[in-house]
Amino acid sequence: MPSCDGCTACCKMLKIRELNKPGNTWCPHCKIGAGCTIYDSRPESCRVYECIWLQTQAGAKPMPLELRPDRSHVVIGATNQGEDLVLYVSPDRPDAWKHGAFGRFVATMKARGVAMVLSCGDVTKAV
Ligand code: SF4
Ligand code: SF4
Numbered sequence: 032m033p034s035c036d037g038c039t040a041c042c043k044m045l046k047i048r049e050l051n052k053p054g055n056t057w058c059p060h061c062k063i064g065a066g067c068t069i070y071d072s073r074p075e076s077c078r079v080y081e082c083i084w085l086q087t088q089a090g091a092k093p094m095p096l097e098l099r100p101d102r103s104h105v106v107i108g109a110t111n112q113g114e115d116l117v118l119y120v121s122p123d124r125p126d127a128w129k130h131g132a133f134g135r136f137v138a139t140m141k142a143r144g145v146a147m148v149l150s151c152g153d154v155t156k157a158v
Pocket of ligand 1: 034035037038039040041042080081082083084085099100101106
């Protein structure tokens, strides 16, 4: 079974409704780079969440390690509408999605016609 293996990026980047945790703020229960200190009693939002990188690890074409969110500084999620992607980018690394392996990933997705929305602090925009 694929694992986050100490990534913990979504424990900073995402809002957690049950904890009133805003985005771009470390969850107080996170041991950064290790995991959740309340794993057995973590909220439902955390139990069900898998970023796109993690989802691909069980498939035939797993995304490479360099795109794991703790390395790329971008958490990839899906929109409620389904196939489009949301790129959650840390405000302290606002250009992380433009460069290196992640920049190539964005170019590939654009070439395939995948719509992407950038979420970076208060900014939400199509890329
Ligand atoms: S961002 Fe993805 S790989 Fe990282 S901890 Fe969250 S679900 Fe796991
Ligand atoms: S409760 Fe645990 S899994 Fe959920 S955001 Fe906090 S550290 Fe991460």
